[in-house]
Amino acid sequence: MMKARAILSLLLAAVMITVLLAGCASGPQQQTGQNGSEQQGKQETGASDQQKEQVVNIYTARHYEVDDVLYQKFTQETGIKVNVVKGKAEELIERLKREGQSTPADLFITVDGGVLNNAKQSGVLQPVTSAVIDENVPKQFRDKDNEWIGLSTRARVIVYSKDRVKPEQLSTYEDLASDKWKGKVLVRSSTSLYNQSLLASLIELNGEQKAEEWAKGIVNNLARAPEGGDRDQAKAIVAGVGDVAIMNTYYFGQLLYSKDPEEVKVAEQLGVFFPNQDTTGTHLNISGVGLVKHSKNKENAVKLIEFLTGEEAQALMSKENYEFPVNPKAQKPELLQSWGEFKAQQIDFAKLGEHNKKALEIMNKVGWK
């Protein structure tokens, strides 16, 4: 008797927890208005399709504040609500893959051409057709099947100590592997996608063997074992650990306009050099957006891509984040203008994805930590 009551009370507790859980779970879900029940309800009450809440659902691996600002602007202009899940690119691709046809996502946004290509290869994207987008974004910043569209680019450049290095001494990425830079090169770890993509681009341009020799040369020339992020490499130059570092342009912008006066001082002591101007061009990394294959709000999604690649949005993105706009008409901020025009690597971004695995294998082999 006693036992039966005890079991009953336990079961009751379990049920209560489940109810609590479900209650909490449904709260934010209804807010997002994407689970369908809300829309369904409205349809049943005879509301027309236009009154149904218009949404576009995004999985994004870009974590910049300016993106949220742009989504808000988009909602203001069009009345389309933007729902966002932020995460890591590869994890989001995995989520898209597993969700398959049922996925609620309409757009996938990420940084790095290799990852964009990986998303394409994974079969989670579909081609975008829009004259506006074709007009906004030059061909080299789009996937050849338009499965993803570039949003912004960043150059992976060489920064150097203004005191100890003359810009004339610098020339190419390849040169950093030569003996004259022994113990002077700084670069972050091979876990960084930026380094993997850089090496992938060198595999494409110079071939696997040359690329491996280069990676080996870089490792031999390192001033210290790779650690920290891109900005930490810049600081290490000023601290005197090394003389030159490989880093992304927008990190340099962040340093220069940092709230910490010490960081500004660091940036002021450094020069920015765009390598390979006489040869293959400076390595570019691209961030972009793809239309999800099983998108349920395709029209809205395309509208958002059109908005994000538009002149105004591009200028804002560039201003806030020191990234290069893909729309040639967009106004660039002062810092980017001061660097002038430069020659960029002319390779298909898809190749970066194709060679990524090889790049990582090489890095592991030569001991690039």
Place this chain on the structure above:
Amino acid sequence: MRFAHAMRGIRKQTNGWLFVGLTGAAVVLLPVFSIFISLFHPPNENWQHIKQYLLKDYVLQTIWLVLFTGIFTVLIGVALAWLIAAYDFPMKRFFRWALVLPLAVPPYIAAYTYGTMLSYTGVVQKTLRWFEVPVNPRFFDVMSLRGAIFIFTLVLFPYVYMITRAFLERQSGSYIENAVLLGRSPASIFVRIVLPISRPAIAGGLTLVLFEVVSDYGLTSYYGIRTISTAIFQTWFGMYDVDSAVRLAAWLMAGIVGLFILERALRSHRKFSASTSKSRPLVPKKLRGIRASAALLFCGAVFAFSFLIPFVQLLVWAFWSYEDVLTSGFLDLTYNTLSVALISTAIILFFSVAAANVCRLQANGFAYVLSKLVTAGYSIPGAIIAVGVLALFIRLDQQLAPLYARMGLGESPLVLSMSLVMLVTAYVARFMAVGYNAVEAGFEKIGTQYTEASRLLGHGITRTFFKVDLPMIRGALFSGAILTFVEMVKELPLALLLRPFNFETLATKTYQYASDERIYEAAVPSLFIIGVSFISVVVFHQLGKKLER
């Protein structure tokens, strides 16, 4: 007659407790099994590459990291627990709970904070430069294996401290008083009595430390340390090979379960429950003069390095950036974080108590392995568990599609996997270990004799639990609750992958900035995480005190 007897035996075994315990186990085990299964898939060519270049180096680095972090956390944690439990000295009442606070600092935040503080532009080198002291930047190089051990020790020792202290305060009185009466010196008491009798508590805390270190990716990847966790993510993110990544994780988990079985074998014949009918709480001895100052200094130094210094530094940074970062949205973030953490903590404690009670009362090998598997989920990087949970929920949604269609939700929608149920399930699966270990340590020290006495007097398991066991494990339950709650407040990888649309927690907000190396902006949400954990520690502490009276 015999049949009825057998039936009674079966009924005795299968009760509500077992049922709930098994349900809890299932929540954890389903994603874990989906990872283990990968061991039986044939390996692909990437696996060869991993074995050839990555495995040896990464395994070695992991072992060094775990070994030294383990040693230091035990040394610091047990020493502090002993000081606080056995002595009275100035500010002891403050340190008693304040030393738990470092748990509120997520390891990756501590890593960024110390990394930036000790960097060229950081406050330390800047100050030295200002005094024109020549600085060798390599001296301050925290981004190394040494540095990682340093940071992990600082933010993880509270696990050992908390569980050991709770044990010593309540259970060790008679042993230590007898030893004092027999004329043992404090040092000898510490080595010969305190360390051995607190072994289950230390093991419980150390297990959590070990799990945390092994599964960490944020700190290790920022500092460029090659651990198995980094190898897992390199395989996934660099080679786009989820299967090999999961396979690595499965090996990692197998290794950890193996370690447990070894530990179990090593202490197989010993029982650690008190054999006296009354275990007296320890009466603290008053320290005076230089000894009191030394105790104060030690506690103060540990507290300063593990909490105060990073906290003040984060405050300064937050002061620089709060104007751009702080919005009313932070209320929602805090609410989201709190509600998910509270619900998950409640569920975890519920299942932990049930599972631990079942394992205790049916002390057999099966129950033991089950209980260890339940906790082993903690050793796997969160993102890998996340994939397991994700796969599970999407399959569940597909199964439920006809039901959804009847409810008018449309063709094959993702209902469960687009709700918080998925995230909460993942939290339960991953952090069961934290609650379970605390509860288990509590059960272990009371043993089964009281329960058996109560059962002999005719009470059922449930009545016995509420009347006899629960009052005795209350302390353990409280530590379990704080640990789990704080753990989830700062949790990142699961929240990142499994959250529904527009759902942000304080940790995901922190990540948003930190992933972009914007540590000053990240300081604001970090401080919120620390604040929430701080308040919860204080609240739990007060509640616990009230209950003890």
